[in-house]
Amino acid sequence: MARNPLRIAVLGAGSWGTALAVQAARNGLDTVLWGRDPDAIAAMQSTHRNARYLPDLPLPDNLRFSADLAHTVGQVDLILIVVPSHAFTGIAREIAPLRRPEVGVAWASKGFEPGSGRFLHEVAQEAFGDGVPLAIATGPSFAREVAMGLPTAITVHSDDAAFALDVARALHGPTFRVYTGNDMLGAELGGAMKNVLAVATGVADGMALGLNARAGLITRGLNEMLRLNAALGGRAETLMGLAGLGDLVLTATGDLSRNRRLGLALGRGKSVGEAVREIGQVVESVQTVDEVMRLARRHNVELPISAGVQRVLHGEITPEQGLHELMAREQKPEFPDEA
Secondary structure (H helix, E strand, O other): OOOOOOEEEEEOOOHHHHHHHHHHHHOOOEEEEEOOOHHHHHHHHHHOOEOOOEOOOOOOOOOEEEOOHHHHHHOOOEEEEOOOHHHHHHHHHHHOOOOOOOOEEEEOOOOEOOOOOOEHHHHHHHHHOOOOOEEEEEOOOOHHHHHHOOOEEEEEEOOOHHHHHHHHHHHOEOOEEEEEEOOHHHHHHHHHHHHHHHHHHHHHHHOOOOHHHHHHHHHHHHHHHHHHHHHHOOOHHHHOOHHHHHHHHHHHHOOOOHHHHHHHHHHOOOOHHHHHHHHOOOOOHHHHHHHHHHHHHHOOOOOHHHHHHHHHHOOOOOHHHHHHHHHOOOOOOOOHHHO
16 A cells, blocks of 8 residues: 555545645645546636636646546545545445555545445445555535635544555645544544534524524534444544534534535525525435434434434424424433433
8 A cells, every 4th residue: 555645536526525636736746636527527627616616716736637537546546535425335336446456545425325324434345345444534624615725624534544644644734634543433423413413503593593502402412423422332532523523513603514504594494495406515414314313213322403303304393393392301411321
């Protein structure tokens, strides 16, 4: 496996993939951004802008573009997948026979495999087989701010400490701090579940319920993340760091978050369909909430906020009814084990 990789392929030319490709190119890496739409890639090559996702931000001159997946994957030392979670299984299986044996695979996708509820590291292990270094890059990071070069901190988790360091070094820069860890399950749970909880805080803000309500939902939402994480075998400290608390606070409070904007729209009386159409991009929580609740039922973990979000997104209750159900729950200790 190559150490200190010089050639990196970023697969997925949406806002986040483009931002991470920009960051790698800024670091002097030979970086190629792959996208499935040849016309969009040709336009990026010509204008050095991503007209759909980051139209007003110029892309680095040394960033290259490609719509040829086989050629792209076969020529690099590191692969970074940045596609929506529902597309992750497909792209992983597609590139598995194309990558060189020594090349590790990282991803910055957040969510679960739809239908099965599998974590993405489980999907990757099945697609690439034993012995292939794998890593997840996650944390509080809006694509636009990363592309602008504003200060950001994320974390890379892998069972292979050397590979985690490779990925971290590829992305780490003067305004982009990258930490490392080895709790892939906890890191992935935090990155996925925060999207669900951001909908809840968005709904509360859309209904103008105040800052107290927002703080309460974030704090109790973090508690739900910790309970499910413990049942699955993740480590609490992972969720108290960038992959959990950090990402939750950003996504729940920042209006660049698509999931928060979905909640805001619902709180103001719009339907799920109307809100998603207005946002115009994939809103991960719409699918992720079902997988979160599937895991919760399987492990007998109570998640009242997440359950309420699921019922609202499925049209079973209104946001007002969801709020009433949360507030009507019986009084209990904040930490039951200490009661």
